Amino acid sequence: MAISVHELMVIDANTKALVDSAELTVVGRLVDASNATLLCSISDELQVIYKPIAGERPLWDFPDGDLASREVAAYYISAVGDFNLVPYTVLRDGPFGKGSVQHWIDSDESIDLAAFGQSDDEQLRSLALLDAVLNNTDRKFGHLLVTDAGRLFGCDHGVTLHADPKLRTVLWQWSGDHLTQAELDQLEKLRTNLDEVYLSELISAPEIEALHSRISSLIYDARMPLPSDEWPAVPWPPF
DSSP, X not given: OOOOGGGOOSSOHHHHHHHHHSOOEEEEEOTTOSSOOEEXXXXXXXXXXXXXXXXXXXXXTOOSSOHHHHHHHHHHHHHHTTOOOSOOEEEEEETTEXXXXXXXXXXXXXXXXXXXXXXXXXXXXXXXXXXXXXXXXXXXXXGEEEOTTOOEEEOOOTTOOOSSOOOOXXXXXXXXXXXXXHHXXXXXXXXXXXXXXXXXXXXOHHHHHHHHHHXXXXXXXXXXXXXXXXXXXXXXXXX
């Protein structure tokens, strides 16, 4: 049975309500981002990342839908599949119009992300599997967020969910490895519970069909994906 986005609760209800609808105050811009990426405050304790659609740079290979919608779709897929690796993300209005708004994650700045990203941490394996599902074209070390408690999140999912194979990632440690039974069960649950009506508000019908095909292929092959020899396997720059 499909799981509605309204049934998901991965943060507390009060925080969710604030991220969903509270006024955003822009306090800064992430200058390294290729699209407008704004740090906003909602309260003294709560910050979010706001990516207005109006600030997106057009991409030749993502003609359908907008990047903000893909950010939200990636969160939804992560939550439905019990990956819980993408911070809570919603599509809503902000100071510069409609865009994605994502719960800010305080990360441990002392962590060497390149070293961590090449480790065998099980959270990274889960993110690598999620990226295969999402067809992530741009998983860089800089998109890894690790909290002081050691919990991993992934960010920047605007260039995911293309209908054509485009997986590019720095997380190839497990390429070709057999999937565990728990991972196969996780993928089966995701395939069963996706709400296609909701997803159709975010991505195109061919992209939804390709999403189902990727999940089914992962289950059938029962292996982590291998790098392709038809396109670059690692995004550049990798950070």
